[in-house]
Amino acid sequence: MIDFTLSENDKKLLDYVRTESLVARKYAREYDENEEGFPPDALPEADQYPGVWSLMGGRGAEDTGASAIGMMVTMAETWGDYSIRMRKGRGVGLGNAALSAAGTDEQKEKFGGLLLSMAITEPGCGSDPSLVQTTAVLDEETDEWVINGEKIFVTTGCRCDGVVLWATLDKSAGRAGIKSFLVEKETPGFIVAHKEKKLGIRADDTAAYVFQDCRIPRGNLLGGKEEIPKQGSGGFRGVMKTFNMTRPMTAAFGLGMSQAALDFTREQLEEAGVDLSYGAGTHGLSAAAAKFQELEALQEAAVLTVLRAAWLSDQGQPNNLEASISKAKGGSAVRTITQGCIELLGPMAISREHLLEKWFRDVRITDIYEGTGQIQHLIIARTILDYGRAELN
Amino acid sequence: MISFGPTDEQEVIREAMHEFAEQVLRAAARDADETSEVPEDVLQQAWDLGLTSTQLPDGLGGGGEDRSPVTNAMLLEELAFGDPALAIAATAPSLFAFAVADHGTEEQKKRLLPAFCGTKFHAATVALIEPSPTFDPLNLQTVAEPKDGGFVLSGRKRFVVLGDRAEHFLVVARNGNSAESGAAAIDAFIVPRDAAGLTISPVEKNLGMKALPTVSLELERVEVAAEDRLGGDAGIDALRLLASTRTANAALLLGLSRAVMEYCIPYAKDRTAFGEAIAQKQAIAFTLSDMKVETDSMRWLVWKAASQLEQGADATQAAVFASSYAAREAMKIADNGVQVLGGHGFIREHPVELWYRAARTLSVLEGIAAV
Numbered sequence: 001m002i003d004f005t006l007s008e009n010d011k012k013l014l015d016y017v018r019t020e021s022l023v024a025r026k027y028a029r030e031y032d033e034n035e036e037g038f039p040p041d042a043l044p045e046a047d048q049y050p051g052v053w054s055l056m057g058g059r060g061a062e063d064t065g066a067s068a069i070g071m072m073v074t075m076a077e078t079w080g081d082y083s084i085r086m087r088k089g090r091g092v093g094l095g096n097a098a099l100s101a102a103g104t105d106e107q108k109e110k111f112g113g114l115l116l117s118m119a120i121t122e123p124g125c126g127s128d129p130s131l132v133q134t135t136a137v138l139d140e141e142t143d144e145w146v147i148n149g150e151k152i153f154v155t156t157g158c159r160c161d162g163v164v165l166w167a168t169l170d171k172s173a174g175r176a177g178i179k180s181f182l183v184e185k186e187t188p189g190f191i192v193a194h195k196e197k198k199l200g201i202r203a204d205d206t207a208a209y210v211f212q213d214c215r216i217p218r219g220n221l222l223g224g225k226e227e228i229p230k231q232g233s234g235g236f237r238g239v240m241k242t243f244n245m246t247r248p249m250t251a252a253f254g255l256g257m258s259q260a261a262l263d264f265t266r267e268q269l270e271e272a273g274v275d276l277s278y279g280a281g282t283h284g285l286s287a288a289a290a291k292f293q294e295l296e297a298l299q300e301a302a303v304l305t306v307l308r309a310a311w312l313s314d315q316g317q318p319n320n321l322e323a324s325i326s327k328a329k330g331g332s333a334v335r336t337i338t339q340g341c342i343e344l345l346g347p348m349a350i351s352r353e354h355l356l357e358k359w360f361r362d363v364r365i366t367d368i369y370e371g372t373g374q375i376q377h378l379i380i381a382r383t384i385l386d387y388g389r390a391e392l393n
Numbered sequence: 394m395i396s397f398g399p400t401d402e403q404e405v406i407r408e409a410m411h412e413f414a415e416q417v418l419r420a421a422a423r424d425a426d427e428t429s430e431v432p433e434d435v436l437q438q439a440w441d442l443g444l445t446s447t448q449l450p451d452g453l454g455g456g457g458e459d460r461s462p463v464t465n466a467m468l469l470e471e472l473a474f475g476d477p478a479l480a481i482a483a484t485a486p487s488l489f490a491f492a493v494a495d496h497g498t499e500e501q502k503k504r505l506l507p508a509f510c511g512t513k514f515h516a517a518t519v520a521l522i523e524p525s526p527t528f529d530p531l532n533l534q535t536v537a538e539p540k541d542g543g544f545v546l547s548g549r550k551r552f553v554v555l556g557d558r559a560e561h562f563l564v565v566a567r568n569g570n571s572a573e574s575g576a577a578a579i580d581a582f583i584v585p586r587d588a589a590g591l592t593i594s595p596v597e598k599n600l601g602m603k604a605l606p607t608v609s610l611e612l613e614r615v616e617v618a619a620e621d622r623l624g625g626d627a628g629i630d631a632l633r634l635l636a637s638t639r640t641a642n643a644a645l646l647l648g649l650s651r652a653v654m655e656y657c658i659p660y661a662k663d664r665t666a667f668g669e670a671i672a673q674k675q676a677i678a679f680t681l682s683d684m685k686v687e688t689d690s691m692r693w694l695v696w697k698a699a700s701q702l703e704q705g706a707d708a709t710q711a712a713v714f715a716s717s718y719a720a721r722e723a724m725k726i727a728d729n730g731v732q733v734l735g736g737h738g739f740i741r742e743h744p745v746e747l748w749y750r751a752a753r754t755l756s757v758l759e760g761i762a763a764v
């Protein structure tokens with residue numbers, strides 16, 4: 001049955017996260033301005049909050065599925081602040097997701113307790129990871145991989161204990177030659193070059209790495225399969241599949257912030273006496289109210305595409321197309337919404353006294369990382385046109 | 394619980410409606426537009442599917458199924474995929490009948506609904522839109538003044554669907570007796586075709602959806618009895634009525650948008666330029682992928698509004714989101730559809746120009762045209 005209501009458990013959970021988020025928001029400006037610093041793993045108030053996971057247990061058939069409620073929890077978290085959350089500890093990184101999806105039992109045992117980041121992007125390669133220049137060469141004498149190359153935009157790159165990194169065994173093999181490797185911090189030749197300076201999400205830990213003859217054990221190749229598949233890129237496709245949940249999740253990150261921007265804008269407009277109630281015809285609305293409702297509808301549309309992608313995952317159904325739709329929609333919606341909110345509030349909106357200008361900067365990454373909007377459109381177009389890479393590139 | 398899963402029954406209905414839309418409505422659409430006439434046999438075939446009667450009470454001859462705005466939204470999407478004008482013509486009686494079923498008194502249901510449960514297409518409609526550029530559904534210029542226990546209606550209406558043949562009009566008006574303003578002052582009155590003081594115009598000539606006969610009404614001191622006020626003394630829940638029509642309009646715009654998209658995809662794959670299919674060029678491919686993103690977005694907004702209506706919640710906000718969003722995006726999609734087809738998009742041999750006109754027509758009605 002089509003249903004958009006929240007169960008009592010759902011509501012309790014989301015109310016809790018919003019309460020927590022407001023506490024986290026108090027620190028938002030401080031760490032935005034102090035880019036060199038890192039927010040603590042746990043906020044001073046963390047002990048007063050049991051953490052969202054304590055409320056995730058005991059969910060029943062009348063409650064929203066895990067992926068879908070997960071998206072809503074994520075939105076409620078970034079509604080507080082993107083970078084600062086009520087963590088109980090250090091959390092997990094994107095590398096942990098890759099480890100649990102593709103690692104051997106032995107690797108999961110050995111590295112599972114570490115905070116792992118994921119390093120894919122390089123100075124000369126972003127959307128097309130088949131251009132990866134970082135190399136891994138096997139030294140048969142010592143049974144070690146020797147890694148050389150540069151990685152940038154590594155999320156949680158400074159704080160993590162290790163990284164899952166993409167490197168090529170054979171550049172001539174294109175995408176098929178790319179493998180993932182587990183590299184622990186402190187390994188000689190693994191250099192954390194700097195923390196990136198960014199437009200937004202400044203409190204976020206984003207690092208640049210250099211690998212210089214960095215030697216790691218042979219067993220650190222994620223999944224353990226050393227051979228290069230001859231035809232196609234089956235292995236690569238497996239890696240790309242992990243994006244089916246991270247893409248809607250990335251959209252959700254942005255949509256939490258654009259919701260915060262909308263809430264702030266509504267509050268300010270209503271305080272200034274603008275009537276934002278629904279139901280009147282076009283002529284019953286002021287220009288500001290009409291614009292605001294347009295932005296709100298856009299937010300709702302984007303949120304629903306995220307929930308739809310997650311719901312499919314909860315049903316065990318494929319959601320590759322829908323994951324890209326939600327990412328494309330979310331990425332573009334949050335730009336329009338935050339830009340529009342600033343337009344609606346005028347000069348007051350650009351003051352750093354308020355968080356709106358920060359949300360405007362913070363959301364901008366949504367349409368870029370985890371596959372740009374254009375890449376998502378390429379995936380969507382190929383799917384609906386029944387084209388492969390050869391037909392549409 | 395958030396769920397995007399239609400019931401098995403809804404899946405069956407969607408499939409059946411899609412087939413009907415494709416084989417009957419789409420096939421008849423071009424001729425109907427060119428001749429500005431709605432084919433009677435198409436209306437009758439649609440009637441035979443039970444579009445109206447299925448959800449009317451079984452005690453009155455209906456199918457006794459629960460009223461389901463969600464099912465209706467799905468049904469309207471599919472029918473509009475065939476042709477938006479014929480979809481509205483076929484469902485106009487539901488506009489009247491469902492309003493009576495949802496807001497009417499027991500006496501009104503008994504008096505009016507059996508006619509919608511028969512085997513013959515029964516035309517009736519709602520008159521809401523007014524001929525003013527500042528038309529606002531919450532501030533109507535048509536007024537019902539109380540007189541001798543009944544009411545006297547004065548005002549003008551336009552874009553009254555099937556008004557050329559409707560036996561009854563549900564005229565939406567501001568109750569002059571009401572101390573309230575906005576939605577609380579809105580009432581609906583059952584006016585028979587032969588009411589004294591009612592003038593029905595010839596069929597209007599519109600930009601789009603030319604197959605859909607619409608008329609204007611002139612109400613000059615039309616007297617109606619107290620029992621012709623829909624809902625009796627309690628009146629109607631006008632916000633709910635508006636939310637229903639807005640949601641339905643959004644569903645029609647969604648179906649229209651999907652029609653454009655599904656027509657453009659094979660065209661763009663077939664048409665070559667500079668040595669490859671135009672669909673292989675990102676400028677065209679991304680126009681098409683955008684249509685996919687937006688039709689999906691529209692559908693979830695429609696479903697959300699419909700599901701809130703179904704659960705009896707206040708769906709005003711969700712319906713405004715769905716209808717305004719669909720109006721904007723459907724217009725863009727139809728516009729881009731013409732562009733994808735290039736010169737062929739301008740030629741009446743292809744249906745895209747018809748959808749372009751229909752999108753502009755439907756998207757200014759903001760949820761007034763159908764239930």
